[in-house]
Amino acid sequence: MIRRQTVRQHSRLLALARQSADAGGRRILGIAGPPGAGKSTLAAFLADALGPSRAVQVPMDGFHLADVELRRLGLLDRKGAPETFDAHGYAALLRRLRTPSSETVYAPGFDREWEQPVAGSLPVPPDVPLVITEGNYLLLDSPEWRPVRPLLDACWWVSLDEDVRLRRLIDRHVRYGKSRAEAESWVHRSDEANARLIAPGREAADLVVELPPGEHGAGTGRAPGA
Template sequence: MEDQVARLVDKAWEKFQQLPADRRLLIAIAGIPGSGKTTLSQIVTAALNARHASLHPEVPDAVPPAVFVPMDGYHLTRAQLSAMPDPALAHARRGAEFTFDGPGFLTLVKALRTVPPPPLQPLYAPSFDHAIKDPKADDIAILPAHRIVVFEGNYVCLDKEPWRSAAQLMDERWFVDVDFEMARRRLVRRHVEAGIAKDEEEAGKRADENDLVNGAQIVKERVDVHEIIKSKEDGNWVHK
């Protein structure tokens, strides 16, 4: 796994070096819940920034070139879910494709593609505040110096509009492939640890009735990708 991640970092770095000065490198990393895509995205972002820092020690306080933008911030708010025709279903299925602000995500990707760096002002993406269980607007700054943007999320490579249009604007599309049983074990553990479920039985029910249902769509309705990364249990890659 470590060799595979190193190869991906090398590939992204080489593309970055060949990038025209008026473009950003956009990378989308998708996968089902529990695949490890979040951790992989964070590892790749940190490795790219570490490489840049090692090659430019003369500017230790420089803004690193890569920024990580998770799709979690594009969850619809609980108030928006409550305003849907079937609020109970919307809340129960939070995390499904229809409970995300796909048009908002596409708007950001288009802006990053069309606004050449450095723009006059930073661009902003929302984050997800787990304390209030809702998005936090304009919480992730994408600065003029950020010329590599690593997106991560369930639907960043989904073959359905508006996700398809966003995926087509990416320079690299990577998909983290995982066995569903392995993903389920990770999800059960994660839901209990995060307090989303009171015990493993409740966590398993959530995984079976929501996360893995979403996962089936993510696998079945996937655009063509440039890389498929096999997710395994590996001490060098702590999955989230």
């Protein structure tokens, strides 16, 4: 396990992920960080580079509660906050992925156009050695999310220049249907509240990944809270 280093080169990150895939058995790599930092993009890069026989990306976003349930709970305007996810279900999936089995595990994904979870859409074959999971709350120190960290063999924290991160967050919300005014309001009211909440988690990460401001593709990830 790498401890408290800062890495900027994608080649070095890929080498570390390859080491995990080659270590024997099933390993789970977590990628955490604030909304819009580029977690999903980095996870996809690693999974694509290693190939489907060696790595599968399983996003935390698949455990968003559906809008119909958020509406029932009165939490629709908080979508993306910690309490709008099935944290216990996510931890249960990670436990299942860590348990040796001869069966394929089907994980939920997230539809970016509809902004809804999609059950059973991500197959994880039993012989794939590395699962890469990413999301805001992997290092959140709260009762619901605390069980997640011990289930990860390593957890990286992705950091990006704040101005770039905010601009990309706003652009993302506009791309998925909000007006620019609505996007700016959502980012400063909701996404940034979540970013402040998880900020202490950086100190608990095994590795800090600092993406340069001009990193192409960073922050183009999935759903609110990604």
